[in-house]
Amino acid sequence: MKSFRDIKIKRQLQAILHVLANSEESIGSERISEILRLSGIELTDRAIRDYLILTDSMGWTENLGRKGRRITNRGREELETELVVDKVGFVSSKVEDLAFRMDFDLSKKQGKIILNISYLKKEYLSKYINKIYQVYEKNLGMGKLLTIADEEQTLGSFRVPKNHVAIGTICSVSLNGIFLRHGIPMTSRFGSLVELEQGEPKRFTQIISYDGTTIDPLEIFIRGRMTNVGSATKTGNGVIGVSFREIPSVSLNKAKELAKEVEKCLLGGILAFGTPNQPLLDMSVPYGRTGILVLAGLNPIAVLAENGVEVVSKAMNCLFDYNSLIQYTEIEKLVKKII
Template identity: 40%
Template structure:
């Protein structure tokens, strides 16, 4: 049991160091932040665990100032204790929904971005491929941010020889609805078949039991056909299935139209009370809602052979600082 507790403590330390990877953090600050992770230990005990992490090459010492996580430490964080990460995605959705504070009237406030990186030398080709997608109904918004190598999107540094593209994440809808008093339950991420109109989901992964973002999995598995959906109205796109309380249905439809007028789309369908939507059953006194995936433009790149590394729900970003894709290409 002690070994399990020790492993949990060291994993929590790595999480804190990774979240603030660009600064050196001392044992006192680590002890304070560990309490947020449910780990209540003294500075002395923190130093004990740090020595173990140092010996394993997972952290780097900066004199008396503290530590920073190493690349090996990040790798350990990715691979360690998968069982603890089950449900991580739904937890992240709930946290970011709460932190989204976009004011639709003023256009000020933060939205959630997905960040995708692809080779700088492929930029012109990538923009050409994504252009039709950004003119289609299968995007959250045509507002984006594009940064070059060495620049940052929020707190995310764009790697060398790459460009970073930030696209509006569909979880932004959850946050906006929450601020409007409408709780949204994210049920599944999936692949949605299109035949002039949405037909059915052909693949689904529950957010509740996943340690990875479902849409990232579908992209890398090449299960989409976004380009055909855009050009011929027949294909497969990324989308998610969510639920709202029946009593909020009228307000939801009003908010959907208001969002569209402000440059945020994404809501493909809203179902009827207590009735299945696209063959998907809903809970008691619930209505279904289908929302497009914010990573659909990136899926088009993968289909065309341009590999991208995506991180869904990556950062909060001021909506007013985003630009129209048309301004890029």
């Protein structure tokens, strides 16, 4: 939004684009106004319509007539270049927002979970799908479920670019939402890389605090080719993405029982529970807290980047229906239909 000098205008445009980006369906100016008002932003329907005419002209939104507007992929890219000062702590606040909005019912096995979305050129999918399979097979991914969308199809509000395919993987923040619904507040402290030896976590090699970053840590690690998930799947030795979480120590026993139920729903991803008040992999926790290591939902995507595949990932992209996911053992059949 470099062409707009007025910082107030920039922020209002950003707010409108954020509303559209978080909506799974196209919406009109009246609904946008209502959502913004809940966030403390007062804009008239007329003002929003004027802004939408501007975003249409910039290619950031698409006018669908009476159905309203939807954000374009170009609009999503524009959001990533918004005012950096406004984005500090964005990842941390997004974790809390999505965990609260998630409505997955563990006992009924229905509702929405949080999805990461990654896309790549279609030509690479059949060549490397077996490597994604191996990550899940070795229990290095978040859960056992995922989804794949062909070009021009949508995942949430994301439309897959032409000649590309998108892979939706379960975001580890889904655990935060499940634990929250069962009375256990889970705090996400940082994203990290952890070295495995013989399949066991040994030490942190990199950490990025969620409070101090404008980009999801795993996106950074994957772009920087800093993982070695492929080696971990073959030998048990490698470097994988992991999130460090904390829970109240008084809830530890309940959390362990809940984790077993989560695994039955193929959403499990806890690599290790710590000990109350004690460091986990030398990372200290406050008194009354217990550390948890949670596998990164983007580990299956990291293995693509390690093989030189150009892949773009959007962590914590959207809420997605649990029953629309498939087990990883079915992905090869689905890929054959797409390719």
